[in-house]
Amino acid sequence: MTEVVLAVALGVLFAAGTFLVLRRDLARVVFGVLVLSQATNVYLITVGGVGGAAPILGQGGGAVTDPLVQALVLTAVVIGFATTALLLVLVYRTYQEHGTIDLDDLGEAMR
């Protein structure tokens, strides 16, 4: 059951992220990028298996959740945090420089 819920949630997250990335407003594009990278992180967690026991020797038995993907996600979250902070600064600078964050208006300057 958990798998189905997670799969649906992942689908919704990826769809929402893609939708936001395609918006004209630069701030929404940033949110879209954020949602997409978080969706990737959730996907990575599911790769390790959900609902297993903690991977400690002598604890529990049977199915064990893979801790490696959680370590990967932790790394990805930290990197994502830094890049997103930088991206937000850049969007703010863009607003300062151009007075708008509407991509259609910025289109001319981007050429």
Place this chain on the structure above:
Amino acid sequence: MTTSLVVAPPVVALATAVACLLVRSVPRLQRAVSLVGVVGYALAVAALCARVYPATTLAYQVGNWPAPYGITLVADPLSAFMLALSALVALPVLVYALRDVDPVGQRVSFHALFHVLLLGASGAFLTGDVFDLFVWFEVTLMASYGLVAFFSGPAGTLAATRYVVLNLLGSSVMLLAVGGLYGVTGTLNLADLARWLADPPAGAHPAPVLGLSLLLLAVFALKAGLVPFQWWVPSAYAAAPAPATAMLAGVSKKVGVYAVVRLGFTVFGAAHPGVVAPGLAGGLLGVYGPVLLVLGGASVLVGGLVALERPTLEETLAYSSIGQIGFVVLPLSVAAAEPSLRAAGVAAALVYALTHSLAKPLLFLVAGTVRDVAGTTDLDDLGGLAGRSPVLAGAFLVGGLSLVGVPPLVGFFGKLLVFRTAALAGDPVVLVVAVAGALLTVLYVSRTWNRGFWGERTPAVETMTAPDRVCLGVIVALALCVLALGVGFDPVYRFAGAAGHVATDAGRDAYVHAVLGGGG
């Protein structure tokens, strides 16, 4: 036998980056540290090259954790070739930057960013783990973001925003593919992945690897700036300071090319035909062949055509860079499709990458100098530069002719090997695209030369100041390097051949053996 030498290049770059930040209150000391650091980097790379040439693979297991479980760094001739290429670019570019980049920018960020870029690229060239490859990509990108947004003016901010958004999306896709690969194969180690693909355990379902490998290819194409992922290239190159652009074109882009070779040939090439998806002729690499051909061919044509009508020097060079990376990828597509040409095709791609990594930074530095002395690089406002500054114009001509492929410059051998690979494969499409691309190169180089360097002197050229001596010296040194490597091409060719050998089955076995040890 110690393998610590493998980590020397990234450690030197990291130490220099940190040192540059620590001593930034003393600008002269900072410059000295930065220069010593890049010389140290070049020495470390040279020592590593001497160790791995002609066919040694050194594996460094971080913390002595055995291979599939720990972090592995691997140096083989392919990695060494790419490292040598970045060292060759980094040294002159840094000397140029010491004179050219404004003092405040140098003190605040330039040197740290420069060395972090080197650190990320070296790490990517050396890593033996696909997740670490992702991390090193991010390190390289972080530095590139800073360099693109360096001037933080209107154009730079927009270019950097576009660059960051595109690459964040690329990173998400890459992470998705890496996670998927781990889910399918249960390993992230490149050698272990290759071993798994060569012989998947009973009951495993390797089919998803096909889609995941193509996702990875798309991300690498984004990093290399191949069509249709080329949108970030011109704005980013135009916005960054000239030395930073030279590094982006000479080193960062090659990280994407390297990743295609390493993942494509060392890892995915291991999959036997039919194992991943039944009925797939040629296995995973057989799929890479046509995909790379489309990416590379489109890049050659789009880059060449658009370069013909760009208004400024930098933009012409940026689009030329898209086309030239297409030329690097063309022999790779042949090598992927035709197993007997793997070593030759990869060697041709590497030689072409080297020629581009020398000529393009040279041309970007000339463009930067022209901007400094004439105040513009708009081809409409330039003219008669050849008479005004013969040395600068001569260096530009050497770089341009190397792009065109005129002997005895090193670019001639790049083109020759690309054509030779295409001819050996007997693939008319590759040949036609390559000929068309070569023709376009001749056209845009001569157009740039005619409009910028010949003709009547314009007011901007008439009133320009003399170029800085050191900057000019660096440019001339790079031009001589283009000439010298062309005249003494044999060692380069042998090195590239040794690196190309890594792409063969025997090379892959040696790689897997070195990383995982005898029994494994």
